Amino acid sequence: MTHLQAGLSPETIEKARLELNENPDILHQDIQQVRDMIITRPDIGFLRTDDAFILRFLRARKFHQMEAFRLLAQYFQYRQLNLDMFKNFKADDPGIKRALTDGFPGVLENRDHCGRKILLLFAANWDQSRNSFIDILRAILLSLEVLIEDQELQINGFILIIDWSNFSFKQASKLTPSILKLAIEGLQDSFPARFGGVHFVNQPWYIHALYTLIKPFLKDKTRKRIFLHGNNLNSLHQLIHPECLPSEFGGTLPPYDMGTWARTLLGPDYSDENEYTHTSYNAMHVKHASSSLEQEDSPKPMKRLVLLWEPPPGGLDGGRPGREGWERGCGRAGKR
Incomplete structure (x- = not known):
């Protein structure tokens, strides 16, 4: 178990493996591959890119890296397009x-x-x-x-x-x-x-x-x-x-x-x-x-x-x- 899964129960870790395709052995590689895509969207200000933050987007998209990155980009783009909401x-x-x-x-x-x-x-x-x-x-x-x-x-x-x-x-x-x-x-x-x-x-x-x-x-x-x-x-x-x-x-x-x-x-x-x-x-x-x-x-x-x-x-x-x-x-x- 990686430190990124610290605090999770064994049952939840197994659930993440079965349902979300979460693999602790390659978790850091998955996160880095999403992070490497940021350069493709210079129009978006990615204001947070730490491992724990990116991990939640991978989980939300069952570790499909491209879909996780698309969601990450939309997260920040939504905030840029609706600045008043986030003031x-x-x-x-x-x-x-x-x-x-x-x-x-x-x-x-x-x-x-x-x-x-x-x-x-x-x-x-x-x-x-x-x-x-x-x-x-x-x-x-x-x-x-x-x-x-x-x-x-x-x-x-x-x-x-x-x-x-x-x-x-x-x-x-x-x-x-x-x-x-x-x-x-x-x-x-x-x-x-x-x-x-x-x-x-x-x-x-x-x-x-x-x-x-x-x-x-x-x-x-x-x-x-x-x-x-x-x-x-x-x-x-x-x-x-x-x-x-x-x-x-x-x-x-x-x-x-x-x-x-x-x-x-x-x-x-x-x-x-x-x-x-x-x-x-x-x-x-x-x-x-x-x-x-x-x-x-x-x-x-x-x-x-x-x-x-x-x-x-x-x-x-x-x-x-x-x-x-x-x-x-x-x-x-x-x-x-």
Whole structure:
């Protein structure tokens, strides 16, 4: 085992070998071959090229070196093309701070049965007079930057659950094709994370319409990992254990506390009154710009959502979701 795999469990190292083609004997050669490609893109400022950083891109692309380099280039190009988004890209930036304290995103403490981290978005809590969509996207990207430092998550990946309960048509009208495309480019095309699934629950008809609108921007693999459950939480439980989920999603855990992840990022100075100064992450490899972000205004009172739903005593079809269904939910633990 190379020092780059230090801290990984034997099971995770074996998983990386089987599913990601990770070979500790040639890990440094793989990394160097990606690094050697940087000279082919003089138009991009590669602001970080250390071994550990490049390794996460190789893992995200199953050690296909050219694809890993393409993702690395897109990562920095996305930041160069959207400088405003990455100005003051840290937790105590006012816009990011507001989004975090409003629960964008939520991050569950425990991982799912495949070792993946579960991120939550309660869409109706988007107060458009308080948070721009861009700031919510920035908070999500910053959160992923923090989480992806964990090598276990580089290998196991992430799950995203979006609850669309009470998300109004007026709120949906702010989700323009341009900002949705920006989000897709930032998450699908430019970030070294393995997303094992994106789960929509309680989505209204106009979210189906939005999904149809963005489909052309999605890769085939991404489309296969998007699940539209509606109000059928049994189908969600076929893919994610109820024991991993809060009660809002019919799980056995307590309701999600919206301040959980904000307290993690903002540290001991966090308070419910938003009086905090601590910053636990500083993206030194992001270029700053002088211009500021535009804010979107559309008042909406923030809600705390609890779905009035309980799983039937016998689970789906009179029985608990079978292990086969759960393993299928991992896609062999989130295979790309």
